[in-house]
Amino acid sequence: MPQIEALLSYPTIAALVDSYSRAETVAALRREIADQRAALLGDSPPDTLPDFSGPSFADGIAARIEADRLPALRSVVNATGVIIHTNLGRARLAPEAVAAMAAAGADATNLELDLESGKRGSRHAHVEALIRELTGAEAAVVVNNCAAAVLLGLMATAGGRSVIASRGELVEIGGSFRLPDVIAQSGAALREVGTTNRTRVSDYEAAIDDTTAVLLKSHASNFRIIGFTSAPDRRALARLAQDNRLIMMEDLGSGVLVDLSPYGLADEPVVAQVLDAGADLVMFSGDKLLGGPQAGIIAGRAKIVAQLKAHPLMRALRIDKLSLAALEATLRLYRAPHDPMKAVPVLRMLSDPIETVAARAAALTDALRAKGLRDLRTVDSTARVGGGSLPEQDLPSVALSVAVDGLSADGLAAALRHGKVPVVARIAQGRVLLDLRTIQDCEVPQVADAFAAVLRS
Ligand SMILES: *Cc1c(COP(=O)(O)O)cnc(C)c1O
Secondary structure (H helix, E strand, C coil), X not given: CCCHXXXXXXXXXXXXXXXXXXXXXXXXXXXXXXXXXXXXXXXXXXXXXXXXXXXXXXHHHHHHHHHHHCCCCXXXXXXXXXXXXXXXXXXXXXXXXXXXXXHHHHCCCXXXXXXXXXXXXXXXXXXXXXXXXXXXXXXXXXECCHHHHXXXXXXXXXXXXXXXXXXXHCCEEECCEEHHHHHHHCCCEEEEXXXXXXXXXXXXXXXXXXXXXXXXXXXXXXXXXXXXCECCCXXXXXXXXXXXXXXXXXXXXXXXXXXXXXXXXXXXXXXXXXXXXXXXXXXXXXXXCCCCCCCEEEEECHHHHHHHHCCCCHXXXXXXXHHHHHHHHHHHCCCCCCCHHHHCHHHHHHHCCHXXXXXXXXXXXXXXXXXXXXXXXXXXXXXXXXXXXXXXXXXXXXXXXECCCCCCHHHHHHHHHCCCCCEECEEECCEEEEECCCCCHHXXXXXXXXXXXXXXX
């Protein structure tokens, strides 16, 4: 293997130093030589070495430098049909939220300054009134995410005591969020009641003893038990808590502020209704159906919220200013003069009429044909809300089923992922599907460019 200094003396490589920088060129050369060496020492070493002074070696180094300049975290096109896709960053923010975030990042803000008095203020004040208005809660506080909200809520109210929860609701969200583990981390003891498929209020009642602090209900976010089932009525559970001077807490997971039943999505409880039914404290995510940034919103009785605000762990779990700015701006889209179903991207995507989705499919078809793609057809598709909300509920959608000569479906999907703007698609029945419910109008040209690049190579 040639020395780096020797490589730098070739005119082709020296040109890279001129057009990029010496540091980037040296770093890319080091990695290339290390890869070449590993290949030589591997199981199937190449017969020949590259021409280190030739143009194609230099092109490879240039490609490495270009790739290195791309941010690691970057924009992709979500063509999966899953609207709230955790691996793709969940909710896309409204422009209003993006602008608020940019301003809060670039400027000094009154994050913890009360402008009226000039004294120290609370970061929670910026959104608390809005959350109260939109949910009917007495008080609210916001933390880093819903997992933190559940942890803090339990720690502050049930630490050292016990929590009663239904066996049918002890959910694992994914990653390491398993409700029984979170309860254990909070220092509370879990008392499971009922069975996998049926739990009654009387099961909770029978389990109450003098260690009990909380009756917990949680959203079966990503699964559904069907058949011979029953879950305790929320209102009855709240009454039982009240009669026994206990706290009825509900982990709503996604949480939604508007009724989605007109859009065919019936089963997601609206936060205001849950509080109205008597829940003392609810928690929900900022970046699921709410359509905002990652955050955990806790709303409910003023006395309990005050306890949470004063808890020593509050500081460790608190929301940062960028998320807070985006959250406030998103919440404002739920009040006049805005229509959240139009202004909040998550809600817009799930409520887009099928004709709108079909029109987008037609536009993408034209754009892809113009780039020379021949093998494509429009098919009916099923989109999903995702993000641990509305499991097993389908949204009608339209997709393009596409194939490229000489590429398997996996190969095409990989090529699309490796493009300049990666396109993340779904594979079904050996073909790549591009679901138009999650592709935005402005992304149609980007998808077309991605295919043009695949066809060129
Ligand atoms: C998603 C979810 C959580 C975790 O929310 P994050 O905001 O991702 O921390 C907790 N509980 C339930 C029921 C959920 O669906």
